[in-house]
Amino acid sequence: MNPxxxxxxxxxxxxxxxRDTIRNGFDRPTAGMAPGxxxxxxxxxxxDWAFDFLLYAQRNPRSCPVLxxxxxxxxxxxxAEGADLRTDIPxxxxxxxxxxxxxxxDATAIWAxxxxxxxxxxxxxxxxETPMREAGIDIRHITDNCNVPMYRTNRLCRPAGRLxxxxxxxxxxxxxxxxxxxxxxxxxxxxxxxxxxHVGDPHSLGIADLMQPDFGDPVRIEEGEVPVFWACGVTPQxxxxxxxxxxxxxxxxxxxxxxxxxxxxxxxx
Amino acid sequence: MNPxxxxxxxxxxxxxxxRDTIRNGFDRPTAGMAPGxxxxxxxxxxxDWAFDFLLYAQRNPRSCPVLxxxxxxxxxxxxAEGADLRTDIPxxxxxxxxxxxxxxxDATAIWAxxxxxxxxxxxxxxxxETPMREAGIDIRHITDNCNVPMYRTNRLCRPAGRLxxxxxxxxxxxxxxxxxxxxxxxxxxxxxxxxxxHVGDPHSLGIADLMQPDFGDPVRIEEGEVPVFWACGVTPQxxxxxxxxxxxxxxxxxxxxxxxxxxxxxxxx
Numbered sequence: 001m002n003p004x005x006x007x008x009x010x011x012x013x014x015x016x017x018x019r020d021t022i023r024n025g026f027d028r029p030t031a032g033m034a035p036g037x038x039x040x041x042x043x044x045x046x047x048d049w050a051f052d053f054l055l056y057a058q059r060n061p062r063s064c065p066v067l068x069x070x071x072x073x074x075x076x077x078x079x080a081e082g083a084d085l086r087t088d089i090p091x092x093x094x095x096x097x098x099x100x101x102x103x104x105x106d107a108t109a110i111w112a113x114x115x116x117x118x119x120x121x122x123x124x125x126x127x128x129e130t131p132m133r134e135a136g137i138d139i140r141h142i143t144d145n146c147n148v149p150m151y152r153t154n155r156l157c158r159p160a161g162r163l164x165x166x167x168x169x170x171x172x173x174x175x176x177x178x179x180x181x182x183x184x185x186x187x188x189x190x191x192x193x194x195x196x197x198h199v200g201d202p203h204s205l206g207i208a209d210l211m212q213p214d215f216g217d218p219v220r221i222e223e224g225e226v227p228v229f230w231a232c233g234v235t236p237q238x239x240x241x242x243x244x245x246x247x248x249x250x251x252x253x254x255x256x257x258x259x260x261x262x263x264x265x266x267x268x269x
Numbered sequence: 270m271n272p273x274x275x276x277x278x279x280x281x282x283x284x285x286x287x288r289d290t291i292r293n294g295f296d297r298p299t300a301g302m303a304p305g306x307x308x309x310x311x312x313x314x315x316x317d318w319a320f321d322f323l324l325y326a327q328r329n330p331r332s333c334p335v336l337x338x339x340x341x342x343x344x345x346x347x348x349a350e351g352a353d354l355r356t357d358i359p360x361x362x363x364x365x366x367x368x369x370x371x372x373x374x375d376a377t378a379i380w381a382x383x384x385x386x387x388x389x390x391x392x393x394x395x396x397x398e399t400p401m402r403e404a405g406i407d408i409r410h411i412t413d414n415c416n417v418p419m420y421r422t423n424r425l426c427r428p429a430g431r432l433x434x435x436x437x438x439x440x441x442x443x444x445x446x447x448x449x450x451x452x453x454x455x456x457x458x459x460x461x462x463x464x465x466x467h468v469g470d471p472h473s474l475g476i477a478d479l480m481q482p483d484f485g486d487p488v489r490i491e492e493g494e495v496p497v498f499w500a501c502g503v504t505p506q507x508x509x510x511x512x513x514x515x516x517x518x519x520x521x522x523x524x525x526x527x528x529x530x531x532x533x534x535x536x537x538x
Contacts, residue, residue, distance in 0.1 A: 051320035054327065058335050066327050069429075160338075190459070190537060268459060268537055 001067070001191065005265040011037060015080065018258045019088045027090045027105055029147040029216075029254035031139075036130050036263050038192070039256035040067055040079070041122040041233030042089060043240070044111075044249040047072045050118035052161030056239060057120065059158040063167055063235035065123035065191050067259075072118050075111060079259035085119055086111045091252035093237070098244035107249055114247060122233040123192030124256055125170050127263040132185050137178050140219040147254035148172070149213035150232050154206030157235065165239030169197060170232040171210065173225040182228055191266040198229040205229065215253035270336070270460065276531040280306060284349065287527045288357045296359045296374055298416040298485075298523035300408075305399050305532050307461070308525035309336055309348070310391035310502030311358060312509070313380075313518040316341045319387035321430030325508060326389065328427040332436055332504035334392035334460050336528075341387050344380060348528035354388055355380045360521035362506070367513035376518055383516060391502040392461030393525055394439050396532040401454050406447050409488040416523035417441070418482035419501050423475030424466075426504065434508030438466060439501040440479065442494040451497055460535040467498040474498065484522035 007015070011034070018034040030039055045053050050072070057064035068077045075085040086107045094102040094110060104110070111117065125148075129139045141148040148170050155167040174182045179199060187195035202210055210227060211218040215234055221227060240248045251257065276284070280303070287303040299308055314322050319341070326333035337346045344354040355376045363371040363379060373379070380386065394417075398408045410417040417439045424436040443451045448468060456464035471479055479496060480487040484503055490496060509517045520526065 051323065054320065054323045055338055058323065058327075058338060069324055069327060 001261065001265045005262060007037060007260060007262040011262060012260045015258050015260050019080070019083055022090050022258070023084070023087045025105065030090060030256045030258060031126055031129065031148060031254065032142045034258050038067070038079070038259045038261040038263055038266065039124045039126045040259060041124055041236070042085065042119060042251045042257050043122065043236040044117040044119040045245060046114065046247055047116040047118055049162070049245060052163045053120060053236070055160035056157070056163040056236075057122070059160050060235065062193060062197065063157065063231035064233065065193060066120055067123050067191070068121040070119040073115050075119065077121055077259070079121060079261050081260065085257065089251045089257050090255040093250045093252050095240050095245060095248040095250065097246060098241045103252055110249065117249065120236070121257060122236065123266070124233050125186070125193045125230045126256065127192040127266055128186040128189045130263055132182060135181055135185055137174060137182055140173055141217065144219060146219065147216035149210070149218055150215035150234050150253055151205070151207045152214045152238055157239065163239045163243045165235065165242040167197070168215070168232040168234040168238050169205065169229040171213075171227050171229050173219065173221040174228045175224055176226050179226060179228060186230065188268055189266050190268055193231045193233070196228045196230050200226045202227055270530065270534045274531060274534040276306060276529060280531060281529045284527050284529050288349070288352055291359050291527070292353070292356045294374065299359060299525045299527060300395055300398065300417060300523065301411045303527050307336070307348070307528045307530045307532050307535065308393045308395045309528060310393055310505070311354060311388060311520045311526050312391065312505040313386040313388040314514060315383065315516055316385040316387055318431070318514060321432045322389060322505070324429035325426070325432040325505075326391070328429050329504065331462060331466065332426065332500035333502065334462060335389055336392050336460070337390040339388040342384050344388065346390055346528070348390060348530050350529060354526065358520045358526050359524040362519045362521050364509050364514060364517040364519065366515060367510045372521055379518065386518065389505070390526060391505065392535070393502050394455070394462045394499045395525065396461040396535055397455040397458045399532055401451060404450055404454055406443060406451055409442055410486065413488060415488065416485035418479070418487055419484035419503050419522055420474070420476045421483045421507055426508065432508045432512045434504065434511040436466070437484070437501040437503040437507050438474065438498040440482075440496050440498050442488065442490040443497045444493055445495050448495060448497060455499065457537055458535050459537055462500045462502070465497045465499050469495045471496055
């Protein structure tokens with residue numbers, strides 16, 4: 001992050017208003033909210049799993065770019081002053097022994113039962129959607145007001161300690177002649193997934209049917225458009241599932257944490 | 270790292286030959302050895318300190334860019350097949366309770382006494398020296414065949430758990446009119462310290478005398494040259510000192526580990 005690039009007061013006010021809306025019960029995907037402000041994936045694990053997870057992220061930076069790690073037990077982050085990670089995400093998933101046990105909209109009570117959680121905030125490809133839209137590239141799930149489609153792939157991440165799992169990707173259909181621009185623009189943001197990992201040919205990623213995403217919603221693909229795949233911050237949830245982590249809290253896919261940091265702070269070069 | 274950028278067989282053979290030379294007793298700084306191949310800082314800490322250190326690195330990526338983390342107890346790295354981290358560095362420092370206790374050239378015996386060490390390989394600014402030299406920028410410590418000068422500064426890193434310490438910087442004098450090029454070229458390598466953190470005015474970094482570096486050797490600064498400061502991978506050693514880490518092994522400043530990965534694999538954009 002470039003710490004000298006700060007959001008305007010107005011932009012921070014928008015991010016705060018979005019978090020207030022979420023805290024007061026908004027329960028929808030967050031793509032397009034507080035445009036230009038960084039949205040994050042979240043995963044909270046017991047302290048005993050924190051090193052394994054941080055190492056998993058370090059070894060798989062394309063899918064797990066760490067934007068902040070909170071102190072053990074803390075629900076505060078330097079990325080958004082005054083925010084509360086127990087309430088400021090629209091929807092949470094509760095994981096037990098690697099199985100999805102529950103979905104909730106307020107994690108305050110369950111957080112209190114697990115006082116040593118270490119929380120990781122992971123970059124999200126929503127960050128480069130704003131500059132892609134500004135460049136005239138349609139972002140289908142925003143246009144169609146649904147959740148981005150995400151898929152578990154047949155690509156294994158590099159394991160770390162007890163953690164292993166597949167790469168999860170998000171997909172955006174892009175007109176064939178705009179694919180170079182989509183690669184270039186997203187590639188300027190290596191800290192938030194960066195350039196695509198794959199263009200076209202879902203079968204070689206082990207994706208049988210684009211209309212049946214593992215997370216999120218299917219989106220229409222028009223004539224002349226090619227599916228483009230980016231590494232996705234839901235990858236940690238796939239690792240929790242595959243590795244049988246005893247307990248974890250995550251965001252629900254597409255339901256992100258909105259920070260006070262502008263997307264432009266992650267741009268390189 | 271771009272995993273698709275591989276070194277040539279000849280370049281890997283040069284790196285292997287350099288490691289052989291080192292294993293057989295070479296005890297000098299490594300700048301300029303096996304040109305074009307990535308050199309690394311090393312720090313090995315007890316398993317109990319590994320999360321704190323990985324978090325320290327995550328929070329201070331400019332000074333502590335992690336290139337690999339070895340399995341607990343292992344002296345093998347994915348960055349150089351067959352290398353042995355106990356012997357393939359010219360000179361090691363042994364730290365006890367944050368104090369420099371010894372310097373040795375073979376760490377095999379002491380490693381055996383500490384079987385749970387987690388070893389971190391950290392990027393080194395030597396990586397961008399080759400492209401800077403190719404662009405006609407003199408790298409003084411290579412030209413003058415000495416160690417790069419390094420300084421503890423008055424800038425504190427962001428702490429993590431029990432770890433805290435100052436930013437350490439390396440310094441290269443650069444002709445004033447080439448400073449934009451030096452910034453641009455090194456800035457293409459964010460994974461190995463990237464652009465400088467400071468140009469000119471050593472006093473504002475708390476450096477009283479450039480001719481008295483805290484690590485390495487002083488270098489001549491010619492008329493028309495300005496001291497340029499880059500974040501340095503000796504920063505972890507400053508944290509070990511300030512935080513009273515009970516035991517650690519590090520490389521001796523300037524005496525690096527030479528990998529089989531080409532410098533160009535770290536170039537962005």
